[in-house]
Amino acid sequence: MRQRHHFHIDYLGHSVSATVETGHTPAVEVLVDGKETGYATTRDDRPVSVPIELPTDPPTTVTVRATPGPGVPRCMLLATADADPQVMAPRLY
Template sequence: MVQTHHFHLDAKGHSVTVNIDGGHRGAVELLVDGKETGRAEIQGGRPLILSGELPTDPPLPVSVRITPGPGTPRCIAVIDGAETVMSPRAF
């Protein structure tokens, strides 16, 4: 059975979401306000970093460190130098 995980964070009035598809060719995507801003294939349990921008004035960089496994994935967002653990989200 393929397991999909979703993580979410509201930051500075914007939505930051990470979707992790743990299938055979697993992938991770970063969405800002529902638009894909980053995507990568999962390479075993190796951590990944995806980057994007919050559409503020001026735009604010956001990066998310993703640890896909083993076990339950974990996501930490870094926005304006502050680290925040992203909450799992049920769909």
Template sequence: MGRRHHFHVDHLGHSVSVTVEAGHSAVVDVLVDGKETARVGIGHERQVALPVELPTDPPTTATVRVAAGPGVPRCLLVPADGGDPLVMAPRAY
């Protein structure tokens, strides 16, 4: 079992959280407003882009980009409307 890293950002009034369990094969969990919307294992490439949908009216799409290493993982929320990527801040659990 690897070390867990947690990231968070608020966007358009909604909470987006990511947990990256680092190790030989990393696992990424994405939650929107506390509900799991994606869970994926990352192989040797150590990077993944996951689509998410924020429950706005109408729904807003974005992409969570995760780089699981080397070193400390990093996460970005990339709005689909072409806005600037939002750095997801690390947070302690």
């Protein structure tokens, strides 16, 4: 059975949202300021990383790492290799 889980974080003045759709082939869609900027699928409950660019000057590359399972999905924003990951808060829609 497919379910959608929504996550959000504000980073560098931009809205970053992720939707994780669970099921046989989990999918992750990432929006920056309401525009789709990344999409990926995975198998089973394997984590997936979605690289995106924030519209800063110059553009900032970050990664959204989604874990569809087991259990409740989770999302994190990875800004740089040496920075701590930031947990994206779940949103009820």
